[in-house]
Amino acid sequence: MKYSILVNGQSHAVEVDADTPLLWVLRDQLQMNGTKFSCGAGLCGACTVLIDGKPVRSCSYPIENLHNQQVMTIEGLERNHSVAQAWREMDVPQCGYCQSGQILSAVALLEKTPNPTDEQIQAGMGNLCRCGTYPEIKRAIALATDLTGKGA
Amino acid sequence: MQDLIKHHNAASTDIEVEVIAPENPSRRDLLKAGLFGIGGLVLGFSLPSAQKAYAATATSPPKKYPVKGWLQLTENGELAMVIPVSEMGQGSQTAVAMILADELGADYQKIQIRMPTNNSLYNNPIYGMQITGGSTAVRAWWQPMRVVAATLREMLISAAAKQWQVSTQQCSLENGFVMDSSIARKVALQDLISAAQTIQPPKNPPLKKADQYRYIGKPMPRVDTFAKTDGSAIFGMDVQLPDMLIATVVQSPVFGGKLHRFDEAAAKSVNGVQAVVKIPNGIAVVADSYWQAKKGLEKLNPTFTGGETAGLDTAVIEKRLQSGLQKSGESVKAGKVATDFAHEYDAIYRAPYLAHATMEPMNATAQVTDAKCEVWAPTQNQTMSAQVAADISLMQPSQVIIHTTYLGGGFGRRAYVDFVAQAVTLSMEMGRPVKVIWSREEDMQHDFYRPAAVCGFKVQTDAQGMPLSWQSKVVSDSTMAEFTNGSDTMIDNAMSDGIADQEYGLENVSLSVVREDMKIPVGFWRSVGHSYSGFFMEGMLNELALKAKRDPFEYRYALLKKESRTTGVLNQLEKLSGWKNSNGAVGKGVAVVQSFGSFAGQVIEARLQNNKIVIDKVYCVIDCGIVVNPEIVKRQMSSGIIFALTAALKGKVHFADGRVTESNFDNYPMLTMQETPEIIVEIVNSNEAPGGYGEPGVPPLAPALAAAVGQLTGKIYRELPIKI
Numbered sequence: 001m002k003y004s005i006l007v008n009g010q011s012h013a014v015e016v017d018a019d020t021p022l023l024w025v026l027r028d029q030l031q032m033n034g035t036k037f038s039c040g041a042g043l044c045g046a047c048t049v050l051i052d053g054k055p056v057r058s059c060s061y062p063i064e065n066l067h068n069q070q071v072m073t074i075e076g077l078e079r080n081h082s083v084a085q086a087w088r089e090m091d092v093p094q095c096g097y098c099q100s101g102q103i104l105s106a107v108a109l110l111e112k113t114p115n116p117t118d119e120q121i122q123a124g125m126g127n128l129c130r131c132g133t134y135p136e137i138k139r140a141i142a143l144a145t146d147l148t149g150k151g152a
Numbered sequence: 153m154q155d156l157i158k159h160h161n162a163a164s165t166d167i168e169v170e171v172i173a174p175e176n177p178s179r180r181d182l183l184k185a186g187l188f189g190i191g192g193l194v195l196g197f198s199l200p201s202a203q204k205a206y207a208a209t210a211t212s213p214p215k216k217y218p219v220k221g222w223l224q225l226t227e228n229g230e231l232a233m234v235i236p237v238s239e240m241g242q243g244s245q246t247a248v249a250m251i252l253a254d255e256l257g258a259d260y261q262k263i264q265i266r267m268p269t270n271n272s273l274y275n276n277p278i279y280g281m282q283i284t285g286g287s288t289a290v291r292a293w294w295q296p297m298r299v300v301a302a303t304l305r306e307m308l309i310s311a312a313a314k315q316w317q318v319s320t321q322q323c324s325l326e327n328g329f330v331m332d333s334s335i336a337r338k339v340a341l342q343d344l345i346s347a348a349q350t351i352q353p354p355k356n357p358p359l360k361k362a363d364q365y366r367y368i369g370k371p372m373p374r375v376d377t378f379a380k381t382d383g384s385a386i387f388g389m390d391v392q393l394p395d396m397l398i399a400t401v402v403q404s405p406v407f408g409g410k411l412h413r414f415d416e417a418a419a420k421s422v423n424g425v426q427a428v429v430k431i432p433n434g435i436a437v438v439a440d441s442y443w444q445a446k447k448g449l450e451k452l453n454p455t456f457t458g459g460e461t462a463g464l465d466t467a468v469i470e471k472r473l474q475s476g477l478q479k480s481g482e483s484v485k486a487g488k489v490a491t492d493f494a495h496e497y498d499a500i501y502r503a504p505y506l507a508h509a510t511m512e513p514m515n516a517t518a519q520v521t522d523a524k525c526e527v528w529a530p531t532q533n534q535t536m537s538a539q540v541a542a543d544i545s546l547m548q549p550s551q552v553i554i555h556t557t558y559l560g561g562g563f564g565r566r567a568y569v570d571f572v573a574q575a576v577t578l579s580m581e582m583g584r585p586v587k588v589i590w591s592r593e594e595d596m597q598h599d600f601y602r603p604a605a606v607c608g609f610k611v612q613t614d615a616q617g618m619p620l621s622w623q624s625k626v627v628s629d630s631t632m633a634e635f636t637n638g639s640d641t642m643i644d645n646a647m648s649d650g651i652a653d654q655e656y657g658l659e660n661v662s663l664s665v666v667r668e669d670m671k672i673p674v675g676f677w678r679s680v681g682h683s684y685s686g687f688f689m690e691g692m693l694n695e696l697a698l699k700a701k702r703d704p705f706e707y708r709y710a711l712l713k714k715e716s717r718t719t720g721v722l723n724q725l726e727k728l729s730g731w732k733n734s735n736g737a738v739g740k741g742v743a744v745v746q747s748f749g750s751f752a753g754q755v756i757e758a759r760l761q762n763n764k765i766v767i768d769k770v771y772c773v774i775d776c777g778i779v780v781n782p783e784i785v786k787r788q789m790s791s792g793i794i795f796a797l798t799a800a801l802k803g804k805v806h807f808a809d810g811r812v813t814e815s816n817f818d819n820y821p822m823l824t825m826q827e828t829p830e831i832i833v834e835i836v837n838s839n840e841a842p843g844g845y846g847e848p849g850v851p852p853l854a855p856a857l858a859a860a861v862g863q864l865t866g867k868i869y870r871e872l873p874i875k876i
């Protein structure tokens with residue numbers, strides 16, 4: 001099947017089976033490898049992208065469900081976005097494999113809840129990290145909130 | 153990897169450094185090994201003592217040891233080198249770059265770093281092969297990197313001093329320039345290259361003192377953060393080659409089983425599927441994309457028969473381990489058994505099989521042509537990757553190139569090279585580059601598991617509850633046997649590492665080890681034998697303290713008798729955690745373990761809520777000697793604690809009918825952010841030689857947690873995971 005999808009503001013024509021998850025369209029068709037494969041079953045969040053600003057686990061999201069929405073991947077995040085900045089400032093990643101998903105989940109969380117409580121952070125950040133960077137992620141989210149507050 | 157600190161002293165002080173002149177043909181060889189262009193100043197170095205230690209088979213040691221690594225000052229004044237470790241999150245790239253740059257007087261963030269290819273140049277001096285493991289990166293490279301950097305610094309200073317006709321005393325190397333302090337002039341390093349070529353590398357160059365360091369000892373940012381926050385870091389999974397195919401595999405779910413039936417035609421009917429290829433322990437579907445390969449594999453529906461573990465299930469395994477306690481085993485230590493004692497305590501401790509579950513599933517990419525066999529892999533083990541690639545492709549070692557990518561977690565799993573073998577096989581079969589990607593399910597069910605272990609203790613104490621003699625027997629499988637193709641009966645140190653060799657002044661200790669080979673693949677899992685023996689030993693000590701009605705800190709001090717690094721950690725931990733101010737609703741537990749050249753202690757504060765364990769706080773004190781980057785050390789402690797919490801609360805791989813029943817994060821869950829306690833880490837100020845820190849955060853967690861929960865429920869927990 002032929003599809004036209006909007007990724008990071010650009011339209012791409014791809015030809016794949018209708019059931020192909022968005023993750024594999026991004027990785028294998030568009031060679032955008034920032035979005036990661038880990039569980040393939042919607043359980044870990046490594047493959048998180050934003051669809052119209054909402055976090056979606058792209059490993060379990062067939063391309064046929066996409067109808068002209070905007071997809072944003074880690075490659076499309078502005079370099080000086082407050083979350084990216086905070087992540088660098090806090091030096092969050094260890095192995096780094098889960099971090100694209102973590103960062104995009106945080107972007108979506110702060111978009112919806114600019115000043116999240118601890119509970120809201122925990123509820124909004126369901127992504128797993130085998131390296132255990134959770135404490136740094138929490139601190140980075142707090143920092144991103146500050147940066148946004150300062151109009152950064 | 154085994155905890156080799158007691159078997160080998162990492163501080164090789166006899167480094168030999170030489171200038172590799174521009175016309176020297178070995179520059180060409182180094183070019184293949186990662187040199188940044190043929191020009192500039194190149195220092196080669198070798199570590200005779202490390203090589204001697206591992207050339208045990210050689211009858212007469214060679215007079216000259218081959219180059220062991222190199223440091224380059226490129227024509228445009230940049231420092232460049234291959235950092236000989238795999239970066240899997242532990243921050244070793246950053247730590248090694250800091251050591252080098254600090255000694256030299258350069259900016260560590262500006263060093264051009266390359267990841268290692270397979271080359272004995274980059275052998276880990278502690279293991280004599282190219283492997284990242286055993287928490288050795290800083291331990292192995294602390295001394296060599298400083299000496300090589302100091303040599304280059306002194307040569308550049310001499311070159312400048314000669315040019316200026318001044319004494320070297322008034323010159324220094326700072327921020328990438330040699331400075332003349334007398335008249336504030338400076339010269340850029342690239343302008344000193346040709347002059348320095350002719351300078352004899354000084355023997356024993358002076359090394360900087362701690363107060364001269366600009367980076368070492370400070371929480372400097374990591375060098376890999378940028379690439380890991382914008383999606384540009386290349387993991388094995390992300391390798392992309394022109395004309396590449398993607399494969400996925402199913403391996404016999406019963407270990408050692410044979411492929412029986414499969415529906416090739418059905419698999420090939422799937423759009424994009426190119427081929428179905430049998431591999432030694434299973435079958436692969438090769439397609440244009442992963443999704444097509446995966447759908448092809450579902451249609452292929454392979455079945456398997458037989459297998460070495462057929463019929464094995466968790467109950468059988470546990471029975472066998474238990475009955476292993478009746479065997480005499482191999483004696484590691486034989487002590488007297490006290491006959492005149494007041495009490496005798498028996499206990500049996502248990503730990504289950506565990507999976508690594510790295511976030512990045514196993515994968516590798518290979519391109520085999522007539523001329524060479526090239527592999528891109530997230531590997532901790534370049535040596536064995538190259539061996540297996542050469543064996544399969546029938547190429548000479550010189551035709552095999554292993555490129556190391558970033559690793560999406562390692563924890564020991566990527567010391568094994570099964571996935572590399574598959575990529576090479578498949579590329580040969582297809583005549584094209586192939587990336588093999590395992591599904592999470594395949595990754596979970598074909599791990600080299602942390603072996604289950606059982607430990608029986610018998611301790612005789614005096615009337616005060618202090619041990620007079622202590623017998624222990626460990627029953628488990630051998631990770632080293634798996635790794636080295638050792639025999640079914642081989643016993644290795646890692647099986648009982650940490651038992652009977654802690655700093656406690658225990659007298660009359662006996663230890664024996666029984667090997668139970670279940671034919672389940674087992675392997676190094678973050679902290680290896682210490683991952684269970686820490687729980688056994690410290691669990692038993694907490695139990696004895698309880699029986700003696702003594703505070704667990706006091707009990708340990710009494711055992712330790714004199715000041716040691718362990719007491720240092722305990723003292724600091726007691727203060728940090730406010731140990732004495734207990735309140736009844738919170739359970740507290742402590743444990744301290746020496747592993748990988750370091751000493752780590754933890755105090756846990758836990759509560760029960762709706763019959764579930766809630767962990768509020770983990771306090772951790774680590775003495776890992778001289779610290780290169782304290783922030784990285786703290787993060788590794790925190791990472792180890794979370795890793796160990798996952799294991800202590802949830803970790804158990806089950807077997808049914810010879811196969812692993814867990815398959816994904818729903819039935820083999822990870823600790824979540826919500827479950828993560830507050831973690832407070834302090835580092836002991838120490839001038840001891842650097843110790844490891846990637847693994848030592850793991851072993852104390854489970855025994856401290858067991859004691860904390862035990863305080864709340866009044867029970868003693870001798871089995872992992874802890875179930876209340």
Ligand code: FES
Nearest residue numbers: 039040042045059
């Ligand atoms: S890979 Fe998509 S949720 Fe895990």
Ligand code: FES
Nearest residue numbers: 095096129130131
């Ligand atoms: S940083 Fe390694 S899995 Fe999160």
